[in-house]
Amino acid sequence: MQVRHQTHPSQVSGLDTAALRDHYLVEDLFRAGEVRTVYTHADRIVLGGAAPVPGTPLPLAVEAELRSTSFCERRELAVVAVRGSGRVVVDGESYELGLRDCLYVGRGAVDVVFHAEEDQTHFYLFSTPAHANFPTTVARFAEVDVVRLGEQSTANVREIRKFVHLDGIGSSQLVLGMTTLAEGSVWNTMPPHTHDRRTECYLYFDLPEQHRVVHLLGEPEQTRHVVLSNEQAVISPSWSIHSGAGTHSYSFVWAMAGENQAYDDMDPVDVTDLR
Numbered sequence: 651m652q653v654r655h656q657t658h659p660s661q662v663s664g665l666d667t668a669a670l671r672d673h674y675l676v677e678d679l680f681r682a683g684e685v686r687t688v689y690t691h692a693d694r695i696v697l698g699g700a701a702p703v704p705g706t707p708l709p710l711a712v713e714a715e716l717r718s719t720s721f722c723e724r725r726e727l728a729v730v731a732v733r734g735s736g737r738v739v740v741d742g743e744s745y746e747l748g749l750r751d752c753l754y755v756g757r758g759a760v761d762v763v764f765h766a767e768e769d770q771t772h773f774y775l776f777s778t779p780a781h782a783n784f785p786t787t788v789a790r791f792a793e794v795d796v797v798r799l800g801e802q803s804t805a806n807v808r809e810i811r812k813f814v815h816l817d818g819i820g821s822s823q824l825v826l827g828m829t830t831l832a833e834g835s836v837w838n839t840m841p842p843h844t845h846d847r848r849t850e851c852y853l854y855f856d857l858p859e860q861h862r863v864v865h866l867l868g869e870p871e872q873t874r875h876v877v878l879s880n881e882q883a884v885i886s887p888s889w890s891i892h893s894g895a896g897t898h899s900y901s902f903v904w905a906m907a908g909e910n911q912a913y914d915d916m917d918p919v920d921v922t923d924l925r
């Protein structure tokens with residue numbers, strides 16, 4: 651488990667490319683046969699990747715940094731199949747996950763084991779502390795409500811699906827969804843916003859290997875960028891915008907934790923105010 655510390659907005663102006671990447675970019679989450687995790691002090695989120703190999707179950711181990719007897723002893727967890735498909739067995743109960751489906755695992759689950767149906771099955775993990783137990787539930791990509799946003803003229807036609815949220819799968823504080831860009835569209839979350847009450851992380855996927863996303867972060871009046879490739883994540887502190895443009899269309903899992911769960915509780919930023 652890698653540990654990341656928080657940053658202050660005033661630090662950002664002095665960070666060079668390598669330092670920006672060290673603080674905010676999460677690389678190498680997916681390694682065949684492994685679970686890899688990153689603990690950030692920002693809202694105590696754990697980001698992870700589980701890449702089981704067909705025929706070899708991969709358990710979610712509890713790591714020393716959590717000082718708990720099982721990963722979910724004090725945490726809730728969301729699992730999203732961003733490549734391939736498989737199932738997740740939670741305390742003996744099996745949940746099939748097709749590509750882009752999401753499993754929410756409530757606090758108190760003891761055994762979580764990942765199984766791959768295909769080669770190169772990648773489960774993205776997003777976990778936050780929880781102070782209440784909510785039922786373990788699947789949200790299917792094909793079944794959740796879709797919000798269509800954006801225009802072709804601004805290259806941001808996209809579909810937003812909310813999986814874990816106030817009107818969907820209930821949770822203690824975790825909020826998670828998926829945004830899929832239409833072919834020919836490249837911008838997400840433009841105009842951008844902040845929500846000083848929640849940290850948000852994006853995991854970009856479905857981006858061809860030779861393409862990149864230029865992700866914007868920082869306070870609106872002093873932005874920086876981080877260049878990401880497929881299946882990399884980026885941590886945006888609560889004071890930071892989080893928006894990106896790809897050299898190709900892509901999808902991403904957005905997930906948040908913090909003070910409240912109201913999706914609409916955003917502070918919008920005018921494009922003309924960005925610096």
Ligand SMILES: O=C[C@H](O)[C@@H](O)CC(=O)C(=O)O
Nearest residue numbers: 808810829838839840850904
């Ligand atoms: O707070 C919410 C998040 O930033 C995302 O839902 C935004 C997003 O997916 C988009 O506009 O494309």
Ligand SMILES: [Zn+2]
Nearest residue numbers: 843845850892
């Ligand atoms: Zn946001």
